[in-house]
Amino acid sequence: MEPSRTNPAEGKTRYAVCGLSRRAIGMFVRPLLKPDGTAGRGDFADGGEIVALLDVDQARLAAFNDRERVDLPGFGPDQFDTMISETRPDAVIVTGPDGSHADYLVRALEHDLDVICEKPMVIDCEQAKAVLAAERTSRGTVRVTHNSRYREPHQVMRRMIKDGWLGRITNVEFVHNLDTYHGTSYFYRWNRYRDQSGGLTITKAVHHFDLINWLLGDVPDQVFAYGALNYYGKNGAHNPSIKDGVDYDHDEQRRRDPYYQRWHVPGGEVRDDHLSGRDALPYDVQYPPGSSLYIYDDDIEIEDTYSAVVRYRSGASMSYSLNLSAAWEGYVLAINGTEGRIETTHYTAPDRCPFPATDRQPITYLPLFGERQVHETRRLPGSHNGSDLQLRQDLFTRQGAAAPDPLGLRASSREGALAVAVGEAMWRSVRSGAPVDIAALLDA
Ligand SMILES: NC(=O)c1ccc[n+]([C@@H]2O[C@H](COP(=O)([O-])OP(=O)(O)OC[C@H]3O[C@@H](n4cnc5c(N)ncnc54)[C@H](O)[C@@H]3O)[C@@H](O)[C@H]2O)c1
Known part of the structure; x- marks a missing residue:
């Protein structure tokens, strides 16, 4: 399966990204944008280019452009068709929250575009059936980035x-x-x-x-x-509010919470190969200012x-x-x-x-x-024990995409x-x- 088409004029595949998540930035956008030589990241700018970003949060897109000193066109979810007609991507990379994937998958397939989709492909089988049906009538194909296989x-x-x-x-x-x-x-x-x-x-x-x-x-x-x-959740075994019989706010819960206290040592850095929090860009649509989520909330x-x-x-x-x-x-x-x-x-x-x-x-x-x-x-360098780098080589280099796949790594x-x-x-x-x-x- 060839994951994406090559733009003959440029010799590069043109990608639109739906959901400028922390995962999108680390796994796809920066490696396609910046040949910075970071160990385990790799340089894939020769294999593809990002031509559009779509997100519910326009301030996040603007802050990303500023931080990276780029000027990528930004779109909202209701501008998907405009994004396709104005930026002419060859393929779409779907990297928003899991529940947002199905919509972009189906819409990209309706445009006969290939899709690279983060895991999980969708959040339930109703959505999965819609994606499989859309793919059957599309010239595009879906590739799910099940990196763990790598x-x-x-x-x-x-x-x-x-x-x-x-x-x-x-x-x-x-x-x-x-x-x-x-x-x-x-x-x-x-x-x-x-x-x-x-x-x-x-x-x-x-x-x-x-x-x-x-x-x-x-x-x-x-x-x-x-x-x-x-x-x-509210009845969590270590919820300080339950232990003390006091309805603490989030700050006070954290102060008294063994989970928080275990890891948030002043000056102590916790290394994590996985996504463990939020990044430095604005997340104001997803997490509105003033709102606060903590591990003992009632709505979990x-x-x-x-x-x-x-x-x-x-x-x-x-x-x-x-x-x-x-x-x-x-x-x-x-x-x-x-x-x-x-x-x-x-x-x-x-x-x-x-x-x-x-x-x-x-x-x-x-x-x-x-x-x-x-x-x-071997434990290879880079995120997820080097599996992300191998997956990018498979997706974004000509040698990788053309190589045989005897183990069936491509999902x-x-x-x-x-x-x-x-x-x-x-x-x-x-x-x-x-x-x-x-x-x-x-x-x-
Ligand atoms: N393969 C892996 O190892 C791995 C690791 C981490 C995350 N992931 C996957 O990557 C995806 C992103 O996760 P994350 O935690 O990095 O996300 P995140 O919370 O960092 O970012 C989500 C982004 O999507 C935007 N957004 C929210 N709703 C949207 C919508 N309807 N349309 C477009 N944009 C929308 C938000 O504004 C935000 O920019 C998820 O599918 C997650 O499961 C995979």
């Missing part, structure tokens, strides 16, 4: 499974934790609203569901889950804890756990097959672990009837939809107490 340990595991080291996959054990620093961040940003993010099983866990779908080369079939809001409506099982079409199954308030961040993953097992543990933020943790992520292969093998993998709209479907099935199962069929959600 991490080296994941490519090593995919190769092992593809080459038959495990035989037929029988089951997966997957425990994913976010720590008290990164986990909280989802509850004082837009991600805390189901209608903007789909909830944590979508805005966060599509990374995990897509990873397993892809590693197994399988299609999810049915999901059953329990889940709850334990740590955050999503779960922070899940235990689930997923069945795949091959008959394989997965037990999955997600916890948004853990003492360490990362995952423990094991995949069993008829010929053996692979195991790995990943400490996403070793310097935030309350114990000595390593950057290394070896993959241990245990054949059923042989010696254990430990395969070292299609159908794959984007299947990851979202697992996430939607999971929270719906929590609500109904019954298993949810993926086919019933996606009509497929």
